[in-house]
Amino acid sequence: MNMEEIINGIKQRFECEVQVKEIPCGVKKIKRTSIFVDLKREDFRRFMDYLFEIQEYPHFAIISATDLGENMELLYHFTIDYGKQNEEKTISLRIKLPKSDLRIETITDLIPGAMISEREIHEMVGIEFIGLKDTRHFFLPENWPEGKYPWRRDETFPEDMLNKLYETWKEDDNHE
């Protein structure tokens, strides 16, 4: 499936903004393609179905999260058309969630390989994945305090847990 077909397909089915980046590299200046799609939360599962239509097993890379103050932004990075010379494209789905309602459906039923990433985002920024069966900590220790999220830029950031080495040194410390 070529680029125009994919972009037209997305625009026909969803009310969203699509941004395409093409970056040349090397001497022959062959381009690599990244597609960013701004999506509403309601359309998310429908978009996943569309993704499975254009690629039998879309490759899931990672979810990245950004704290934008009022909202949390999730970017689901997928790739399609892998296994073909210079044809692979990344599709990044951007979904904004208001901090008052940080919930989104899981995709682990479609892509089991997304489990670690969903657990990571769950513990690092506090997004609730509806339908995610395993919500134990993966990267943070088991006794991590509840309601503290290290990748947030607001009051839920565990400020008191920061290790500030420069504060441990005092004028009258004896270094002999």
Next chain:
Amino acid sequence: MSEHAYSIPIGPLHPAIHEPITLKIDVEGEKIVGVDVFCSQVHRGIEWIGMNRNNPIQSIYLSERVCGICNICHPFCMVQAVEDAAGLYPPERADYIRTIMAELERIHSHLLWAGVAAHEIGFDTVFHYTWALREKVMDLIEYLTGNRVTKAIMMIGGVRRDITEEGKKKLKEGMQFYLEKFAKIEDVYFNDPTIQMRTRDVGILTKEDALKLCAVGPVARASGVPKDVRQDFPYGAYADYGVKAITPDMYNGEVHGDVFDRIIVRLLEVKHSVEIINWAVDNLPAGPVLAEKNLVKLKMLLKKAEGEGIGRVEAPRGEDIHYVRLEKGKESFLSWKIRAPTYNNVLPWIPMLLGGQIADVPIVAASTDPCISCLNRVTVVDERGRKYEITKEYMHELSVKKTRRLMRNAH
């Protein structure tokens, strides 16, 4: 889990991976019936430092320290993402030098892995032989970058060091050395009956599981998924060369998805990397190696830039992806996400280990190419609460004994 099952926690320091990791394995006798994985030991918060303390140039050196072995591909990935976000692209020569560096890293990483795999099944002579061969590429890396490990060659908009005529000559000599030695490595690993006995049909990952669990790199390719970022997604000089993903059927026409196939894929990739380096040295374009030489200007440019970018690199272990977002007026990244290849290759351990034996855990875990250096502190707890410990040494001994047993039975 039946009442005869034992639960064996392996780890947290650390059965297989660069970060400490815990494997909880349920066994009945020697058969593995359940596997669970945990990572929650030492999260270093590298992304947080990049998002809060460092400027992007400092973060290059921080990203080098994500991994001791992949310390080209992480900064490579990161600078690509930043270049993408800021719209500052490297000159052609830099693309080629980056490619050469990434391939040197692949050679050293795959040889290191092959040595570890041989050690895990009790072939220490092969282990020493392979690691002795690896020294040549380490010397080359040291000659070209000044360091054996953290190479500090990547820079946003290019590379920090050029390759001289003398360097080209040394690279060619080094690659000739590997082409000559490859036949012997091939013979040792591919034709030895004991290696085949220990690794054939052990730790199988089916193609479907590989696709569903999003496995990457040699693990996915050994299961017959022709997925290779160098082939699929143009970056560096790879698109000019036209890389073909290596799957085990290229060697013997069949795909098993087992540990032996992973050995085949990695060793063939060593040869492939040698070819890529030879080609890149011959076709190295002339010109500058940096888009912006002045670091202060570069820092200001990045501070003013606004945008986001994705960097993807085929690391020795598979697809590595970095996502970077820059905000105007903010020195550090607004957002930085690192996804190292092992992240995706941990879940495939579960289907690989299920139904296997405890003695196969080291080689199966090692076959996805994590670091096996600290498989210490394994505690066995049985249902009635009695505890005893299995150390890494004991587990290694079990593995060696199995090899010996198989060798005896074969004769």
